[in-house]
Amino acid sequence: MPATPTRIIQLWGGTGVGKTCLLAAAVSQIFRKNLIPWLDPTSGDEQGILRNTWTRLTEGRAPMATEGEPRAYNFRTRDKTPVTIRDIQGGRTVDPTKADEYLPGTDAVLFCIQWGATNLATQLATVDMAQGHLEDKFSGLLFTQCERAFHDDDQQLWEHPEGWWRDTQRHGWRELRTPAAQHTLQRFGANVWPTSVYGYHAGHPAFIPSEFGLLLPFNIDPRNVQTPLIKAFNSLGLGST
Numbered sequence: 001m002p003a004t005p006t007r008i009i010q011l012w013g014g015t016g017v018g019k020t021c022l023l024a025a026a027v028s029q030i031f032r033k034n035l036i037p038w039l040d041p042t043s044g045d046e047q048g049i050l051r052n053t054w055t056r057l058t059e060g061r062a063p064m065a066t067e068g069e070p071r072a073y074n075f076r077t078r079d080k081t082p083v084t085i086r087d088i089q090g091g092r093t094v095d096p097t098k099a100d101e102y103l104p105g106t107d108a109v110l111f112c113i114q115w116g117a118t119n120l121a122t123q124l125a126t127v128d129m130a131q132g133h134l135e136d137k138f139s140g141l142l143f144t145q146c147e148r149a150f151h152d153d154d155q156q157l158w159e160h161p162e163g164w165w166r167d168t169q170r171h172g173w174r175e176l177r178t179p180a181a182q183h184t185l186q187r188f189g190a191n192v193w194p195t196s197v198y199g200y201h202a203g204h205p206a207f208i209p210s211e212f213g214l215l216l217p218f219n220i221d222p223r224n225v226q227t228p229l230i231k232a233f234n235s236l237g238l239g240s241t
C-alpha cells in the first residue's frame with residue numbers, strides 16, 4: 001500500500017517575531033487540554049525542541065533562536081495520516097528563492113507578524129511575496145506579541161471578530177491603516193488572529209524587562225496561540241475518523 005503523503009502546515013514570518021515560541025505554546029496547550037482529540041504527537045528529538053522552548057518560557061528564560069534548515073515537527077492523526085508543522089528561521093523568508101523552495105509543497109500557511117513592529121512594511125511585503133504560492137491553500141495571518149500593545153481586558157480585540165484589526169487604536173494601529181496594509185490583511189478575511197505567548201499576569205503583560213532590553217517571560221499565560229493552529233489542522237479535512 002502506498003504511504004499516505006504527509007500534510008504540511010508551514011509557519012512563515014520574519015526573524016524574532018515569535019514563531020517558535022508560538023508553536024511551542026500552542027502544541028503544549030493542544031496536548032495538555034486535548035484540543036484536537038484526533039491528533040497524536042510522534043516521538044523524536046524535534047518534539048523535544050518545542051518542549052524545551054516551552055519549559056524555558058515557563059521558567060522565565062529567553063528561548064533559543066531557530067538556526068539552519070527549517071525544522072519539521074511531526075504528528076499523526078488517529079487514522080495514521082502524517083502531518084508536519086514546519087518552522088523556518090525568519091531570515092530566510094525575505095529571500096524569494098526560499099519561498100519558491102518551501103511554499104509550493106505545503107497544504108496550509110500561517111503567516112506570523114509582530115504587532116507594532118517598526119519594520120511592519122517589510123513584514124507585510126514578505127506576506128505579499130508569498131501570496132503567489134498559496135493558490136487555494138488555507139492561509140491565515142497571526143499577529144504576535146500583542147500583549148505589548150493590547151490590554152488584558154481588550155475583549156473586542158482578543159475575541160477577534162472579523163476585521164478587529166481595522167478598528168483598534170492600540171499602539172501599532174497607524175501602520176495598518178495604509179492602503180497596502182489593508183490590501184494585504186483583507187485577503188485573510190476572518191483568519192487574522194491576535195496572539196500572545198506571554199499574555200498577562202495579574203492584569204499586566206507577563207514579562208520583566210531585562211537590562212539587555214529583552215522582555216523576559218514572567219508567569220506567562222498565552223492567549224489565542226492554539227486558535228490558528230487548530231484552524232489550520234481542521235482545514236486539512238482530517239480527523240473525522
Ligand SMILES: Nc1nc2c(ncn2[C@@H]2O[C@H](COP(=O)(O)OP(=O)(O)OP(=O)(O)O)[C@@H](O)[C@H]2O)c(=O)[nH]1
Pocket residue numbers: 013014015016017018019020021022062063064065066067088089090091144145146147148195196197198199207214215217
Ligand atoms: N513580549 C513578547 N515576546 C515574545 C512573545 N513570543 C516570543 N517572544 C520573544 O520574542 C523573541 C523571539 O521569539 P522566537 O520564537 O525565537 O522567534 P522566531 O520568530 O522563531 O525567530 P527566528 O527563529 O529567529 O526566526 C524571544 O526573545 C521571545 O522571548 C510574546 O508573546 N510576547
Ligand SMILES: [Mg+2]
Pocket residue numbers: 019020021065066087088089090
Ligand atoms: Mg524560531
